[in-house]
Amino acid sequence: MLSQRIAAGMKGFETRVVAGDVPGAEAFECDDGLAVRRVRADRRLGPARNIPLNAVAVAMAMRYRPAVTLSVHIVTSPAAALIARATGAPTVQYFHAKEVGAKPKLAAFAAANAQVAVAVSRYTAGLIAATGVTPAETRLISPGVDLPDDPSPLPEPRPTLLTIARLEDRYKGHDVIIRSLPLLRAIVPDAQWVVIGDGPLRPGLERLAATHGVSDAVHFLGAVSDRVRDEWLRRAGALAMPSRLPDGGFAGEGFGIVYLEAGAFGKPVLAGNVAGALDAVSDGETGLLVDPTDHIAVARAAAELLSEPALARRLGANGAVRARELAWPRICERVEATLHECLEAASS
């Protein structure tokens, strides 16, 4: 999806896109005539499941002879390396975060074979360095955000904390929010927590809420449409996702696009003071950064955002400005400029 977003936004290149065929991908199809070739990845093949994707990418490259390859995930870095060898096209390689911790050897390979590495945050740049390979050049380019047509607030009788994230990564901090809720409700008695997103963690989180006696204040909505999600972004008092660093050397939040999305709706955010959130959220300007393992600090920050309207308005307004700065067209311009610079460097 990222590949399409970027490709569609670039005006100075003729683009060909090869992308994995994942559920929901059609929702990201652009209507501007972009040529996209989807390749199904069969999970039963395990580590070999991305071979078809790489093979199709190489075949397409041999046909179209690209000037430059933009590899938006390290799983396509083998194809990018082969294309470079066969055609001489330099590679611009994207790095996010999670994949670097999960596949450090492949990440090191991708970094070694790229002329330019694009890290979505300073945290990600640090993860790349930790693989032991220093890319020839690293650019920091954050993900972009779609600006909503109507960000105006909707009425909501209860002070609402909102979290939007798939329920599959523990580091997102849903558990810490649950532990914080009894304390939050001591300060903001009517506070509720609305959770958008589904995944295998949901049953455990529901029971954890019962353990802490806050089931009545928690609403798991599951996966919802973009319209419903946007409505909640308009209703909520603040967005909270106190992502922390995972255990065992796995990587945490690469950036946290949802922080920008909340900002686009003029909402303040609560985030962990680690990893990519440090770039996504400006502490005291667009949101509050707290120790994401400290449920008391999370409760305090959430209470401030929900019970101090002036503070919430100021942070939200700043978040909206920042979202406009990082809207997709601006990000695509930066990626395109990076590709041009890479081409110039390669040709000189």
Added chain:
Amino acid sequence: MRPCTTVPAMCGIAGRTDDPQGRATRVMLERLRHRGPDDEGVHTGASRGVSIGVRRLAILDLEGGHQPLANEDGSVWVAFNGEIYNHARLREQLRERGHSFATECDTEVLVHLYEEFGEAMVHALEGMFAFALWDERRGRLLLARDRFGEKPLFVHEHGGELVFASELTALLEAKPQLRELSTEAIDAFFVFGYVPGPETIVRGVRQLSPGSLLSWERGSQRIEERRWWTPPQLPGRLNEPRAALVAEASRLFADSVNSRMIADVPVGVFLSGGIDSTLVTSAAAASSSQRIKTFTVGYDVGPFDETTRARDVAQRLETEHHEVILTQEAVREQGPRILAEMDQPLADQALISLHALSDFARPLVTVALGGEGADELFGGYPRYRWIERIGQARNAMPVAISPRLQRRLSGPARRLIERSGPEPTLERNLDWVTGGRRRHRRGLYGPRLAGVNDGLVLSHLASRAGELGGEATGRQLMRLDQVDYLPDDVLVKTDRAGMLVSMEIRTVYLQRELAEFAASVDTSLHLAGRGKSLLHAMLPPGMDTGRTRRFRKAAFNAPAAEWLRGALAPTLRRQLDSGTIYEEGWFDRTTAKGLAAEHLSGSHDHSDLLWGLLAFGLWSDRLLGADAA
């Protein structure tokens, strides 16, 4: 600033809502002198009639830690027993919020937290505690107990008034008329070996349940009790990399050890040589710049010898290791007194060992880290695995084994057949744990217990199990132990054994986040291999030598059978001849004497039965005497 930062708060608390001068509270505190011999404090909200008080053992600064403590304007007072491990962080956060502190005591954070969060303050606490907090303005008394029930709190309600104390005997000092024994509680004690909460051995007094809050308000006299935390019941995490689970467990465990190592006084570790205490020792050694002191107990009689194994672990981890041999002579001198001095009878045979270990270590350390709770949280007891397997085997048996054949079997084969009876899982578990004591009730009960309903103990279990919902056998038993055996036996033993010698035992595994993590791991992973598979994986390289016998179950087991034949035989005989429980008709002297004779002759091992009778008999003689009638 008056310092008492990290001094163990070995205390007893007591109070009443109808005691404007604090006289009755002082009477109760006097009975708690052993929990805090150095200092006593009582706050009376005279206009409201409420008194709360503390007895405290002061190790450094007596004045700095004087309790009860108040907030800035004296409108909120607290009497506290226990330890708040995250108090430094809480203090920092409260200072940022503008609170000012008069002392460095962990107790003081409570009054300020209350100002911030009201009764929800308990959710901010990491530690073991029981406290009474008096809000003068609202005329409101709040009683609270920690998540796992590490620190005790007994409560009596009458006519809208409240009496409370850290130990039952103290409360009875203020309310002698409550000394009427509960036949149901005696029955439960005989079967379980402890008195399951929230009931107590006497009528009219109950325990505040673990993870509970009780509030009382002057005026309405309304009493409300609610659970603020329950042991988690989470679906198992099956599809996550084992390495990630081990890493998470290791971090949480290290955090817990670090938080419990913070003290201005020397900290040691009780090391049995089993995996629980080995892990604790290893983590403590890693977090300390000084050599860790470890302690273990051995015996001069019986089959249990954990000293070799503990010594081996101590050598590998390079600790300053100390061993005490609990001799028969010491058991003869100390054992009866310890059993009698419990505030409720407790038949846990390791009580005397833990007391001896605490007493031995006390001159060298004031705080000891213990491994309590590891078995219940991480699946350590073999029965968790075996009861499930036995149930499966039983279902697979083509024909029932005849009673005649059963009688001809002996040793392990017979025990296995007996344990694979047709009973429901909970009864099978009960018989496994208690050696089938419930089947001896008819013969051993005297006329005072004759009318007891046989089904009460089972309905107690069923009720507890009902709260747990339908789960797989292993997980159900683990959770049952977490809400029953752990708070009412293991933690009572730990608290009282330590308090008797002014030693604070800090449990490392009973940390909220670690417990919630353990509950989220699938039971099959916990019970894999010999059980506690995650803990095995957490051991440092070289310590877990292929799960050898080094780490077979060990937790200061005691040679109770040998003691009853040797050191404690005279006491047992005296009990049988003149003990109150026989004189007053609670138990049948003839049957008990018959069992004792068989045991003393060496032909049978009735230690499971006789130990409970001895513990209850000595307790009754001391506390109740002729009043038992």
